[in-house]
Amino acid sequence: MSNPASGPIVMRRISTKDHIAYVMRSLMESRPFNKITLKDLLDTSGVSRTTFYRYYKDKYDVVTEIYKEEVKKLSRDHDISESWNSEVMCLMYNNREFLQRAFQEKEINSLWEYVVSLTREDCINAVRKKLGVEQLPDEYMSSIDFYCAGCLNALENWMNNGWRESPETIARILEDNKPARLAKVL
Numbered sequence: 001m002s003n004p005a006s007g008p009i010v011m012r013r014i015s016t017k018d019h020i021a022y023v024m025r026s027l028m029e030s031r032p033f034n035k036i037t038l039k040d041l042l043d044t045s046g047v048s049r050t051t052f053y054r055y056y057k058d059k060y061d062v063v064t065e066i067y068k069e070e071v072k073k074l075s076r077d078h079d080i081s082e083s084w085n086s087e088v089m090c091l092m093y094n095n096r097e098f099l100q101r102a103f104q105e106k107e108i109n110s111l112w113e114y115v116v117s118l119t120r121e122d123c124i125n126a127v128r129k130k131l132g133v134e135q136l137p138d139e140y141m142s143s144i145d146f147y148c149a150g151c152l153n154a155l156e157n158w159m160n161n162g163w164r165e166s167p168e169t170i171a172r173i174l175e176d177n178k179p180a181r182l183a184k185v186l
Helices: 017-030 038-045 047-057 059-075 082-094 095-103 112-133 139-158 167-176
Strands: none
Touching: 017 038, 017 047, 017 059, 017 095, 038 047, 038 059, 038 112, 059 082, 059 095, 059 112, 082 167, 095 139, 112 139, 139 167
C-alpha cells in the first residue's frame, strides 16, 4: 500500500504491553480510574489475565507505566531546571484529564507514588552531579525532601483547583520557592 504524495504507508504493530496501556488510557478518558476494573481492561483490550500479568502487576502499574513513558521523553534531553520544570508542567496540563483520574488513587504503587519517587530521585541525582559527590550531606537531603514535598503539594493543589494557572506560572512558582541551598546548585 502506498500514498503517492508521501511514499509507502508503514503500519506499525504495537506491542501487547503498549496496547494494554493504550486501552487503559482510552478507558480513563470516559470514566474515573477507580471505576475501571481489571475485567474491563481485559475485555476491552482482548488480552487474557495471564498475558496481562506478564507485563503488569495490576491496573495501577499500567497507569504508572503510561506516565513513566511520557516523562522519559522529556528527561532524555533535560536535567532538572526551570525549562524542564516548565515542560513537565505543560505535559501535565496537556494530559490533565488523564492525570486527574489517575491521581485519585494513592495506593502503594500508584502514579502518585511514582511521581514522588521520581521527583526526589531526579533532584538527588542533579545535586550530586552538580556537587560532584556520591553521597549528599544531610542538609541537602533535608532541603530536597522539603522542596519535593512542597512541589508535589503545589501540583496537587493546581490539579484540585481546576488547573487555572498556566504551566509556565506553576513552573515559575516552583522555581521561586526552591530552598536557597538548592537554588545555588539547581
